[in-house]
Structures are given as structure tokens and as C-alpha cells.
Amino acid sequence: MGVVPYRKVRDIDKLQRLLGAVLMIEADVELSDLLAHLVEEACAIAGAQYGALGVLNESRTSLSEFITYGLPEGREQAIGARPTGRGVLGVVVAEGENLRLDRIGEHPLSVGFPEGHPAMSSFLGVPVRTPLTVYGNLYLTNKLDAERFSEEDEALVEALAQAAAIAIENCRLRDRLRLLSVIEDRDRIARELHDRIIQRIYAIGLALQEASRIAVRDETTTAISKAVDQLDVVINELRATIHQLDIDPLPGGLRRNATDLIDELASVFGPRPTLTFAGPIDTMVPARVADHLLAVLREALTNVGRHARAGSCEVEFTLEDGEVTLRVTDDGVGIRGDPTGAGLGLANLGQRAKILGGAFSVEAVEPHGTRLIWRVPLSAA
Numbered sequence: 557m558g559v560v561p562y563r564k565v566r567d568i569d570k571l572q573r574l575l576g577a578v579l580m581i582e583a584d585v586e587l588s589d590l591l592a593h594l595v596e597e598a599c600a601i602a603g604a605q606y607g608a609l610g611v612l613n614e615s616r617t618s619l620s621e622f623i624t625y626g627l628p629e630g631r632e633q634a635i636g637a638r639p640t641g642r643g644v645l646g647v648v649v650a651e652g653e654n655l656r657l658d659r660i661g662e663h664p665l666s667v668g669f670p671e672g673h674p675a676m677s678s679f680l681g682v683p684v685r686t687p688l689t690v691y692g693n694l695y696l697t698n699k700l701d702a703e704r705f706s707e708e709d710e711a712l713v714e715a716l717a718q719a720a721a722i723a724i725e726n727c728r729l730r731d732r733l734r735l736l737s738v739i740e741d742r743d744r745i746a747r748e749l750h751d752r753i754i755q756r757i758y759a760i761g762l763a764l765q766e767a768s769r770i771a772v773r774d775e776t777t778t779a780i781s782k783a784v785d786q787l788d789v790v791i792n793e794l795r796a797t798i799h800q801l802d803i804d805p806l807p808g809g810l811r812r813n814a815t816d817l818i819d820e821l822a823s824v825f826g827p828r829p830t831l832t833f834a835g836p837i838d839t840m841v842p843a844r845v846a847d848h849l850l851a852v853l854r855e856a857l858t859n860v861g862r863h864a865r866a867g868s869c870e871v872e873f874t875l876e877d878g879e880v881t882l883r884v885t886d887d888g889v890g891i892r893g894d895p896t897g898a899g900l901g902l903a904n905l906g907q908r909a910k911i912l913g914g915a916f917s918v919e920a921v922e923p924h925g926t927r928l929i930w931r932v933p934l935s936a937a
Contacts, residue, residue: 570601574712578719587727591720595625598716602709604696611692613815621832648681648693655681658704680705682717691724734839806846809838813850825861827868835875848908849882852930855905856884864888881931890926
């Protein structure tokens, strides 16, 4: 990474704005909101019409997040599938180096733009990286007041990309620490189960043995009745402890398992489905609920791959207000007739949601396509 990028900048106003944007990484905000702010600031400081930031998932097989600036929402949705990391964007990630172009279309690895995509000319791309890891890329297009982006623009955007990398790395480290904390809690509960509850059961057993030696019938009945009452208390404690063990997060995390599932089903798709997450999915979703989510995702993606003839598919997990929601949206031919018909295997998804006290629906997407929504409360565990 060499020279600290901001040392190449001479504009004091831009440096002050850069400093304010970088200091945001210490604020108590969601990672996606912070990254969106950094993209917006990059466009403002460098004078770009459009900007985007793509974040690689932890297995580096696809983008886990893709944040844009400058496109009206309706137009962005009309473009369809988001970039998958091929072409010029893939060069920035693969080589881990900055790239400035007068005309993006003239680069030998340019793959063009999908239908509905705005025209783009000048290009500036920088890797989102720390010294050891590339987490994605930040790129700007269409310099507004010049033919191409300058070295100063490159330095400013590189500094913002480094701030984004630090934020992503910190977020993933925090998620891992939370998971470790949960594992430690589970170990603590197991120790309590052994040291406190099992010892109490043993003591009650001794009390029952003593009761059997009492000759007077009334005294025997009283002693045994008391011991049975104590056993009831212990049984309730055991049930509570087992419940705590049962709500442990899914081994490996829901993010990794969902990514692996998409990899497994890749052969039934054309373009790879995009996968996004909002909220502490790995640390807060219990294993029992996560197992259902993965089963629903498998069924939904299989249906899209086999029946929808879709050009794109988006998968979104959201955790909010004590409820986890899975949305699977495609731009295929849609579903005719009863959307919960067993012919598409969707009746089972509705039953899964009902068991957990949740809800399931399938709706049409304009101008064509289908959105599956499956949500359940975390209390279902």
C-alpha cells in the first residue's frame, strides 16, 4: 500500500471532508450505512456522477454486499442482476491495485453493461483492502468536471477505501468475538449442569435412600414427598438449561452456510444469486430457526433454477425487531395459479413458518418475476 494516500492531497477543504468521513468508522452505525456514507463521500469529493462499493463474502466466492450511489432506485432495479466481479471490476480485486481509465469500455477486459444501465465513461477503481486482505472494491465513474479522474481524486478515494476496509474487518472481528462469547456461555452452562444440577440430583438420591430406612410410615411418606418435590425443581432447571443449549447459533454461522448452499446449487442457475445480510444474523439466529431458513432457501432456489427461467435472483436475510426474514426475488416468468400449490413444493414452506409462529407469502414482482417472503420470530426457538 506504500505511501499514505492522503499525503498527495493539497486541497484543505477536501482533506477536512475526508477526515470527517474516515472518523465515521468509529461511530455506532450499521456497517451498511457506514459504507453507503463512504461511497457518497467518495463521489462528492472526487466529483463523480456514480459510485459503488462491492464487498466480497468471507469465502471470496461472490459479493455479499453491493452499495451504489447516483442511480435512482427505480432505474437501479430495472438493470437487473448486479455485478459478479468479472471484467474491469474483477481486475481491481484480483490485482489489488488502483485503476484509472479515460474510457472504461476501451479496457481489454471490459464486458460491457446490461440493458438499462446508464452510459459510463471515465473510471476510477481502488481495492478495499488492508495490508493483508482485499475485501472488495470501491469505484467511481463519470467525472463531472473533467475528462478523467486525477491523481488527487485517486488518493482521496484510496483513503476512503482503506477506511471501508478497516470498518469491514472490525465488523467481522466483532462477529467472531460474539460467536466465541456464545460458545463460552455454552461451556459455562455445561459446567453448571455438571457442578450444580447433577450434584443436587445425587444429594436427592441420598435423601431417598435415607427415607427408605425410616420405619414409621408417615415419616417415610413425608420424606419421599419432599424429595419428589425437589426432583421436580431439578427437572425444571434441567429443561431450562437444555433450552439454553438448544438456542446456540448454527455451527459455522448462517452466512457461511447460506453461501455454501448457493455454491452447492450453482449448477441449476445461470447468473449466480446475490446474497445480502442485514443485522447480527450469525450471533442472534438460533440453530433451530437457522436450519429452517436454510431448508426454505434450498426449496426456493431450486424452484427458481428449475422453473423461473430467471436472469437474476436476489437472496436477502434481515434481522429486525426480534424477527428474521428471508426474501428470495427473481425476474423470471412468475407463478401461475395457486402460489402455495404443492406442485412447486411451496406448501411445505408455509407449514414450516406456521410451526414456528411465522408467516409465508409469495407475490408477483413488476414487470415480471416472483418474490418469496418467509419470516419467523426468534422466540420460536
